[in-house]
Structure formats: C-alpha cells, structure tokens
Amino acid sequence: MSLLEIKNLHVEIEDEGKKILNGLTLTIEKGQVAAIMGPNGSGKSTLAYVLAGRPGYAVTEGDILLDGESILDMAPNERAAKGVFLAFQYPVEVPGVATMTFLRTALNAQRKLRGEGEISTPEFLKLVRAEAGDLGINQDMLRRGVNVGFSGGEKKRAEILQMAILQPRIAVLDETDSGLDIDALRIVSEGVNRLRSPERSMIVITHYQRLLNYIVPDVVHVLAKGRVVRTGGKELALELEAKGYAQYTDEAA
Amino acid sequence: MPAVPETVDRVRQIDVDQYKYGFVTDIESEKAPKGLNEDTVRFISAKKNEPQWMLDWRLEAFRRWQTMREPTWARVHYPKIDYQDAYYYAAPKAFKAPKSLADVDPELLRTYEKLGIPLKEQEILAGVRKQGEPSQLDGDMMEGMRSSGRVAVDAVFDSVSVATTFKEELKRAGVIFMPISEAIQEHPELIKKYLGSVVPTSDNFFATLNSAVFSDGSFVYVPKGVRCPMELSTYFRINEQNTGQFERTLIIADAGAYVSYLEGCTAPMRDENQLHAAVVELVALDDAEIKYSTVQNWYPGDADGKGGIFNFVTKRGDCRGKNSKISWTQVETGSAITWKYPSCILRGDNSRGEFYSIAISNGYQQVDSGTKMIHLGKNTVSRIISKGISAGKSQNTYRGLVTAHRRATGARNFTNCDSLLIGDKCGAHTVPYMEAKNSSAVFEHEASTSKISEDMLFYCQSRGMSAEEATALVVNGFVKDVLQQLPMEFAVEAQKLISISLEGSVG
Ligand SMILES: Nc1ncnc2c1ncn2[C@@H]1O[C@H](COP(=O)(O)OP(=O)(O)OP(=O)(O)O)[C@@H](O)[C@H]1O
Numbered sequence: 001m002s003l004l005e006i007k008n009l010h011v012e013i014e015d016e017g018k019k020i021l022n023g024l025t026l027t028i029e030k031g032q033v034a035a036i037m038g039p040n041g042s043g044k045s046t047l048a049y050v051l052a053g054r055p056g057y058a059v060t061e062g063d064i065l066l067d068g069e070s071i072l073d074m075a076p077n078e079r080a081a082k083g084v085f086l087a088f089q090y091p092v093e094v095p096g097v098a099t100m101t102f103l104r105t106a107l108n109a110q111r112k113l114r115g116e117g118e119i120s121t122p123e124f125l126k127l128v129r130a131e132a133g134d135l136g137i138n139q140d141m142l143r144r145g146v147n148v149g150f151s152g153g154e155k156k157r158a159e160i161l162q163m164a165i166l167q168p169r170i171a172v173l174d175e176t177d178s179g180l181d182i183d184a185l186r187i188v189s190e191g192v193n194r195l196r197s198p199e200r201s202m203i204v205i206t207h208y209q210r211l212l213n214y215i216v217p218d219v220v221h222v223l224a225k226g227r228v229v230r231t232g233g234k235e236l237a238l239e240l241e242a243k244g245y246a247q248y249t250d251e252a253a
Numbered sequence: 254m255p256a257v258p259e260t261v262d263r264v265r266q267i268d269v270d271q272y273k274y275g276f277v278t279d280i281e282s283e284k285a286p287k288g289l290n291e292d293t294v295r296f297i298s299a300k301k302n303e304p305q306w307m308l309d310w311r312l313e314a315f316r317r318w319q320t321m322r323e324p325t326w327a328r329v330h331y332p333k334i335d336y337q338d339a340y341y342y343a344a345p346k347a348f349k350a351p352k353s354l355a356d357v358d359p360e361l362l363r364t365y366e367k368l369g370i371p372l373k374e375q376e377i378l379a380g381v382r383k384q385g386e387p388s389q390l391d392g393d394m395m396e397g398m399r400s401s402g403r404v405a406v407d408a409v410f411d412s413v414s415v416a417t418t419f420k421e422e423l424k425r426a427g428v429i430f431m432p433i434s435e436a437i438q439e440h441p442e443l444i445k446k447y448l449g450s451v452v453p454t455s456d457n458f459f460a461t462l463n464s465a466v467f468s469d470g471s472f473v474y475v476p477k478g479v480r481c482p483m484e485l486s487t488y489f490r491i492n493e494q495n496t497g498q499f500e501r502t503l504i505i506a507d508a509g510a511y512v513s514y515l516e517g518c519t520a521p522m523r524d525e526n527q528l529h530a531a532v533v534e535l536v537a538l539d540d541a542e543i544k545y546s547t548v549q550n551w552y553p554g555d556a557d558g559k560g561g562i563f564n565f566v567t568k569r570g571d572c573r574g575k576n577s578k579i580s581w582t583q584v585e586t587g588s589a590i591t592w593k594y595p596s597c598i599l600r601g602d603n604s605r606g607e608f609y610s611i612a613i614s615n616g617y618q619q620v621d622s623g624t625k626m627i628h629l630g631k632n633t634v635s636r637i638i639s640k641g642i643s644a645g646k647s648q649n650t651y652r653g654l655v656t657a658h659r660r661a662t663g664a665r666n667f668t669n670c671d672s673l674l675i676g677d678k679c680g681a682h683t684v685p686y687m688e689a690k691n692s693s694a695v696f697e698h699e700a701s702t703s704k705i706s707e708d709m710l711f712y713c714q715s716r717g718m719s720a721e722e723a724t725a726l727v728v729n730g731f732v733k734d735v736l737q738q739l740p741m742e743f744a745v746e747a748q749k750l751i752s753i754s755l756e757g758s759v760g
C-alpha cells in the first residue's frame with residue numbers, strides 16, 4: 001500500500017467558492033522523496049495546507065488517504081499525531097512562547113494522542129540539543145519566542161528542527177529553501193537528508209533546481225492550475241529550469 | 254514548560270462551567286441578624302470584643318456610608334444590590350480563636366486541604382519543596398521567577414480568621430502576622446496609627462461600607478531593617494449563603510523592611526450573587542519594599558451568567574518614605590463583576606510603584622480593573638503592565654490614572670496595556686487618564702488590542718496540539734511578562750487557572 005494517496009482532489013476557498021485544486025491525483029510511496037514544482041499560484045501551498053488540515057478550504061470532491069485511511073475528517077492535531085508534518089512557507093510567530101516550550105508541548109500532545117507517555121525532561125533536552133546543534137541553532141534562539149525576531153533563514157531552520165523532533169512519517173516542505181543563504185541551504189539540506197529513511201516520505205515544494213542537487217528526489221511532479229501535469233525523474237527539474245513552465249500552463253488550460 | 258500539558262489534563266477533567274472550588278463546607282455557623290444598621294455594626298464589634306475607639310471608628314464610617322451613593326462610572330452592569338438582604342457576619346459556630354492548629358475544627362482543615370491550601374506547617378514545607386523544585390525546563394518560561402522557600406498562611410473563612418501558620422518563627426524575626434481582629438487587641442497603637450491612613454473611612458462607597466462592617470483580615474508589621482524570612486499569605490474563603498465578605502488587610506513595612514505577600518480566594522457556586530468588598534492598605538516607610546500578589550478566583554457565575562461574586566475592592570499602597578517601593582501583581586480570573594484598582598501613592602522622593610495585571614474574563618463576566626499611580630514626590634517612578642484577555646460574552650476594561658503633582662519633578666511612568674480577544678462576542682476597552690502638573694514629568698503609554706489569530710492556532714494545531722491546548726499556549730505566551738512577576742508557586746498555579754478559566758472559549 002502506498003503511504004499517501006491523493007485522489008482526484010478538488011478544493012475551493014470556503015467563503016469565496018474560488019477553485020484552487022482541480023482533480024489533483026498524486027501517490028507517495030513509503031520512503032519516497034517527491035519534489036513538486038510549478039508556477040506561482042498553481043496551488044502548491046494550498047495542497048500542503050489541505051494535507052495538514054487548515055480550516056478555510058472545502059474539499060468538494062476526491063479523497064486523501066494515509067495508509068489507506070481517509071484523513072479528511074481528522075482535525076489538524078490528529079493528522080499530526082498520525083505523522084503528517086508541514087514545514088510552512090511562512091512560519092508563524094508565537095510571542096512569549098519559547099521554542100523549547102512549544103516543541104515539548106507539541107511532542108507531548110502528539111504522544112498523548114498516540115497513547116504514549118510523556119517524554120522525560122532529560123531525554124527531551126538531549127534530543128533538542130543534538131538536533132539544534134546539527135542545524136546551527138543556538139540556545140538563545142531556543143529560549144526566544146517561537147520565530148519571534150528570527151531572520152527568514154532562521155525560521156526555515158527552526159522548521160526543520162521541529163520536523164527532526166516530531167519525527168513525522170510524511171513531511172511536506174513548502175519552499176524551505178527560499179530565503180536561505182548558501183551555507184544555510186547546505187545545513188538545512190543535510191538536516192533533511194539525515195531524516196530520510198525507508199519509513200519516512202517527503203514532499204519537497206521548491207522553485208529551484210539547486211535544492212534538488214542537495215536533496216535528490218526520487219520523483220518530480222509538475223503542478224499547474226491545480227493538478228499534476230507531468231511526472232518524471234530528477235532530470236525533469238533540469239528541463240524545467242531550462243524551458244520554464246509555458247508549455248504546462250498552456251497544456252493545462 | 255511543564256504546566257501546559259498538566260493544564261490541559263485539568264481542563265479535560267472538568268466540564269464547561271464547572272468551577273472546581275464550588276463545593277460547600279457543611280459547618281454550622283453563627284450569623285448576625287440579616288440586614289445592616291447601627292446594631293449590626295455594634296454586633297460585629299461586640300463579637301470581636303473591640304475597644305470603644307474601634308467601635309466609634311466603625312460607627313463614624315457607617316454614618317458616613319448612609320450618606321453615600323454607589324458609584325456608577327465603571328463599565329459594569331448588575332442588578333441593584335439590596336444591602337438589607339444580606340448577612341454581614343458569619344462565623345463557624347462555637348468558634349473560638351484557636352491557640353494552635355491542633356485546635357482548628359477538622360472540617361475546616363479538610364476544606365482547606367480540598368482547596369489545596371495546606372495549613373499544617375509540615376505539609377507546607379513538604380508541598381512547597383516539591384513544587385518549588387526547579388525543573389530544568391522551567392528555565393524557558395519561568396525565567397526570572399523567584400522560588401520562595403516557605404509560605405506562612407492566614408486562612409479566613411467567611412468572617413473570621415481560622416488559622417495562622419508559622420507564627421512562632423515569624424515572631425522570632427520580629428514580624429507580626431496575625432488576624433487583624435487580634436491585632437486590634439494586641440497592637441492598638443499600630444492599628445490606631447495606620448488603619449485608614451491610606452484608604453480613609455470616607456474614601457468611597459465600598460471602602461466606607463467595609464470600614465463599618467469588616468470582620469477580619471490580616472495584619473502584617475515588619476519592623477525596621479527586617480527582611481521577612483518567608484512569603485506571607487492569606488487565603489480567603491466565602492462559604493455561607495447570602496453573606497458578604499468584608500475583609501480588611503493592613504501591611505506595614507517599617508524603614509528598610511521587605512515583605513512579599515500573597516492573597517488567594519475562592520467561593521462556593523451559588524445561584525445568588527454575593528458581595529465581596531475588601532480593603533487593603535499598604536504602608537512602606539523609608540527604603541522599604543512591599544510586594545503584594547493576588548490570584549483572584551472567586552466564583553464567576555455559571556455559563557448563563559447566573560450567580561457569582563460581586564468583587565468591589567479598594568487596594569492602595571502608600572510609598573510614604575523615600576526610596577520605598579510597592580508592587581502589585583494580580584491575576585484576576587474569577588468573580589461575576591470585578592471593580593478593582595490597586596494603586597500607589599508615590600509620596601516619598603525616589604519611590605517606585607508597579608502594577609502588573611492579568612485580567613481574564615469569560616462567559617458573562619465583567620471586569621473593570623486597572624490602577625492609579627499618584628506621583629507626589631520627586632523622581633518617582635511607576636510602571637504599569639496590564640494584559641486583558643476577553644473570551645465568551647465578557648467585557649474587560651482597563652482603567653488607569655497616572656498623575657504627577659506640581660512638586661513631582663522628574664516623575665516618570667511607563668504604561669503598557671495589551672488586550673487579547675478570543676472570539677467575537679466579547680469586548681476589550683482601555684480607558685487611560687494621564688495628567689501632569691509638572692512639566693518635567695515623562696509619561697509613556699503603549700496599548701494594543703489583538704485577536705487571537707487563526708494562523709497562530711493552526712500553526713500550533715498542525716504540530717499536534719488541540720484547539721484548547723493551542724489557545725492555552727498562546728495565552729500563556731501573551732501573559733508571560735506578568736506571570737514572571739509572581740513567586741514561582743503562584744505562577745504555576747496561576748497558569749493552570751488561566752487555562753481553566755478559558756475552558757469552552759474555543760469552539
Ligand atoms: N485564502 C485565499 N483566498 C483567496 N485566494 C487564495 C487563498 N489562498 C490561496 N489563494 C489563491 O490560490 C492560488 C494558489 O495559491 P497557492 O498559495 O497554493 O500557490 P503556490 O503554488 O503555493 O504559489 P507560490 O509558488 O507563489 O508559493 C493563488 O491564485 C492564490 O491567490
């Protein structure tokens with residue numbers, strides 16, 4: 001069984017009735033890293049949000065199955081507990097709540113939903129210190145409010161730290177590479193690669209072939225006008241870089 | 254921080270509008286006859302065996318009160334209070350001031366145990382040590398919080414003080430900590446000198462009423478140069494039906510003294526409204542410091558707005574000496590109506606006043622709270638940090654007054670007032686008044702009102718938190734600056750309370 005199956009998904013903005021996804025079909029195998037590329041406004045972030053369960057979107061047709069089970073009726077936190085993780089394109093600031101507190105609250109909330117006990121303090125500290133160290137995140141950042149006063153690149157690194165702590169089964173990285181300098185891009189990619197495993201799948205949304213030199217995808221999907229218009233190997237990214245999206249936006253029309 | 258998951262457990266355990274402290278203690282009590290007249294005042298005074306001067310003081314207040322009118326300027330609405338339809342004194346029957354804890358009625362001890370207020374000294378020691386043990390993680394949230402060693406407790410049940418702990422140890426340090434009814438007997442010179450010297454009997458309708466009928470409360474005197482060896486605490490409990498509670502607290506820090514004082518309160522759930530009109534007076538002499546913290550959790554009424562405590566309280570501190578400091582920290586979560594403005598008179602040169610407040614309203618609660626900083630002395634400094642959180646159908650008003658007198662050269666104030674709205678049926682209001690009669694005064698005011706953002710909640714939820722856990726976390730972040738001002742044990746308690754108060758506010 002595939003880990004994630006998105007079947008003929010149609011999604012509208014709830015209040016406006018504006019249609020964003022038009023029969024999107026996509027399958028992610030266990031352990032697979034899939035890149036999603038596509039023009040601005042093609043629905044990449046919308047897909048990511050709908051997977052994570054953000055309110056405000058109406059699924060009018062189709063289904064999303066995780067391990068063969070529909071997740072459409074699950075609350076965002078239930079999806080998280082089942083292993084869905086979204087690294088946000090624009091991470092949100094939570095003033096006054098230290099990253100450390102946030103992470104521990106999130107981890108324990110997930111564990112509780114899964115019927116596991118709380119993580120012990122020493123175990124948690126060890127986990128965070130190790131991962132933060134590898135990602136070049138210092139203690140001061142961990143004590144500050146979540147994402148408050150973080151630079152664009154620091155926010156992206158903090159998202160990967162959260163992923164490393166929460167150990168999801170399917171991680172969606174929405175433009176995690178945008179805003180990163182050359183060194184940070186390498187650090188973040190290494191962080192992501194460390195988390196690759198036969199048990200964990202990833203959807204990497206990006207505009208730049210460059211990221212895919214670091215995080216080498218098993219498969220590349222092109223999204224245009226709310227559906228997958230082409231699927232290929234990692235060389236597809238190079239082709240897109242050379243030719244742009246013109247042919248797909250026309251095809252999809 | 255560890256309190257958050259715990260909080261959520263607690264929130265899950267209770268149903269909406271189930272107030273944890275709402276039980277009634279079954280204990281026979283003796284009451285004054287219903288209603289209020291000179292005889293009621295005489296009855297209370299006689300019950301307390303008071304000297305003539307005290308009775309005269311009360312009677313004068315009572316006569317004054319009869320000429321006064323209930324204030325209407327606050328943004329709160331409530332049915333007319335019938336002052337004749339209430340009892341003004343209730344005490345557990347056969348009550349004699351206990352000589353030691355061994356003499357306290359076991360039923361009362363059990364009540365306080367249920368409330369989580371341990372009166373047995375050894376339990377306090379054990380309990381506090383356990384709570385105060387700093388977790389390594391506390392560092393992130395609790396940074397800057399002080400962990401106190403031990404807490405001495407004075408427990409007030411309806412109209413009388415039922416137990417005071419650690420009396421002996423305090424006595425050795427020279428600190429007087431006792432029910433005010435006892436202080437009137439044992440330290441009349443201090444009472445005569447200070448009672449009513451900060452909040453005069455004529456001050457306002459509710460304070461004047463309190464002056465006439467107050468039944469008990471706490472008295473603290475910290476002598477010159479003494480740093481009080483432990484936190485002092487009073488725990489107020491209304492048990493009787495139809496009974497008002499009018500306690501009176503007087504705290505004096507003599508030159509160079511320091512004291513930190515905590516106040517907590519709860520009441521049973523009852524359908525009718527009950528009146529609570531307390532007066533707290535603080536006096537700080539030269540170089541003295543008083544830190545006064547309150548966690549107010551009176552019964553707020555049910556989900557339909559029925560019942561709950563009417564809380565009309567006058568709290569004022571007088572920085573009477575030079576370089577003195579008074580700091581008020583309050584966490585207000587309970588009461589149907591809150592009318593409360595802990596204030597500072599900055600009389601001494603270089604004196605400093607602080608007000609840190611978290612006021613939470615949910616359901617049909619109405620809060621009108623804030624502070625007054627009256628700058629009289631030179632180079633006086635005040636600081637106001639107020640965090641209002643409104644949920645449900647509640648109304649939450651911050652009302653502040655900052656004034657600088659003509660001779661208050663170099664007076665400075667900083668005010669920061671933030672409001673957070675949860676849902677769209679509640680209201681937040683900010684009413685700041687500022688008045689400088691000295692041109693060198695510098696007043697700074699910052700204010701913000703925000704709605705708890707959907708994006709923030711979704712972000713937390715996508716990481717595994719439920720809507721309630723996410724709200725609790727966001728709110729705890731919002732009030733962090735004020736929570737840090739509380740002693741550690743209180744901060745943890747307050748944090749739990751905040752989450753419980755917001756129960757049912759997110760759909
Ligand atoms: N809440 C909303 N209300 C109205 N329109 C929306 C909303 N959210 C998304 N859209 C629209 O849906 C379309 C897809 O947006 P989405 O953010 O998914 O694109 P994207 O592929 O992630 O683009 P980018 O590459 O720029 O990040 C856009 O036209 C966008 O304006």
Ligand SMILES: [Mg+2]
Nearest residue numbers: 044045046089
């Ligand atoms: Mg996007």
